[in-house]
Amino acid sequence: MAAGFDKDCKVLGSVLSLGFGFVTGGTVTLASRPGNPKPRVIRLIDKKAVMNSMGFPGQGLEPAVKRLSKSHKHKRRVLVSISGTIEDEIFECLRQTQSLVSGLELNISSPNTAGLRIFHEPARLRGLIEGLAAEKTVPLFVKLPPWPRDEDTRRELLKLADTAVDAGVDGLVIANTHPIESSCLKVGRGGLSGAPLFEHTELMIADVQARVQGQASIIACGGVSTAEHVWKLLATGASAVQLYTSFIYEGPGLPARINKRLVKLMSAAGISSVEDISGPPPPVK
Numbered sequence: 192m193a194a195g196f197d198k199d200c201k202v203l204g205s206v207l208s209l210g211f212g213f214v215t216g217g218t219v220t221l222a223s224r225p226g227n228p229k230p231r232v233i234r235l236i237d238k239k240a241v242m243n244s245m246g247f248p249g250q251g252l253e254p255a256v257k258r259l260s261k262s263h264k265h266k267r268r269v270l271v272s273i274s275g276t277i278e279d280e281i282f283e284c285l286r287q288t289q290s291l292v293s294g295l296e297l298n299i300s301s302p303n304t305a306g307l308r309i310f311h312e313p314a315r316l317r318g319l320i321e322g323l324a325a326e327k328t329v330p331l332f333v334k335l336p337p338w339p340r341d342e343d344t345r346r347e348l349l350k351l352a353d354t355a356v357d358a359g360v361d362g363l364v365i366a367n368t369h370p371i372e373s374s375c376l377k378v379g380r381g382g383l384s385g386a387p388l389f390e391h392t393e394l395m396i397a398d399v400q401a402r403v404q405g406q407a408s409i410i411a412c413g414g415v416s417t418a419e420h421v422w423k424l425l426a427t428g429a430s431a432v433q434l435y436t437s438f439i440y441e442g443p444g445l446p447a448r449i450n451k452r453l454v455k456l457m458s459a460a461g462i463s464s465v466e467d468i469s470g471p472p473p474p475v476k
């Protein structure tokens with residue numbers, strides 16, 4: 192399960208029991224935040240998509256840490272997403288959560304939070320990551336914004352991936368929601384998620400895999416709703432896959448259905464480990 196579903200880390204164990212291999216709690220910020228004014232989540236039902244402009248509503252670090260301590264038995268399968276608009280806030284989130292989780296996702300890519308874009312400046316991102324890398328005791332992932340097809344922005348955002356890897360992250364989460372403008376959202380713009388993203392997620396994984404060449408792990412996220420999607424992303428170079436919006440549309444049985452189908456595909460391909468997934472998914476009914 193991707194970040195944003197359980198922002199205050201209230202139901203991580205229940206989410207895992209549905210069949211997810213791991214869950215990312217948060218995004219947690221140091222102080223509690225009200226988020227943006229409503230309406231801030233809109234379903235686009237015919238597209239199986241969602242537009243959101245949540246802006247990190249949450250209770251803040253302290254209650255999240257208390258809950259993570261209580262759900263300690265799930266630690267092995269829990270990551271936490273942390274963010275903030277100044278470095279000190281992010282360092283404090285890392286210090287207080289890292290002993291309670293298996294890994295951290297640094298979120299610098301929400302399109303809905305004023306102030307986060309400062310970390311899209313490579314020198315600022317490098318400084319932040321080098322500092323975090325020096326203190327971290329668990330793997331650190333950075334969640335990047337998606338890059339559009341236009342060449343200039345693509346190059347700029349891929350540079351962020353290079354910078355993050357060079358500065359010492361263990362992996363990249365590709366990617367956050369796609370920026371979108373809409374008068375249905377009170378603040379006029381937000382992030383698009385769900386089915387329309389999948390094709391682009393696949394392209395971005397190929398893009399980034401070619402650049403990081405095994406120096407960092409890749410977690411793919413964006414528009415995933417089937418075992419075939421999972422297969423394609425793993426075959427393209429991702430080590431793990433996350434989803435959120437398809438869960439809204441398909442319901443709590445989705446992860447178990449994906450797992451069952453993935454096992455069927457793997458058995459048809461004659462493999463028993465997801466690490467051996469390669470090529471297109473076999474054409475199984």
Ligand SMILES: Cc1cc2nc3c(=O)[nH]c(=O)nc-3n(C[C@H](O)[C@H](O)[C@H](O)COP(=O)(O)O)c2cc1C
Nearest residue numbers: 193194195218243298367384385413414434435436
């Ligand atoms: C309502 C909503 C809230 C989200 N909140 C967060 C968040 O707090 N932190 C984060 O890193 N991503 C957040 N995301 C982005 C998702 O984690 C994911 O990157 C994105 O939705 C694309 O995946 P999907 O198409 O499977 O939903 C949110 C997405 C939605 C729909």
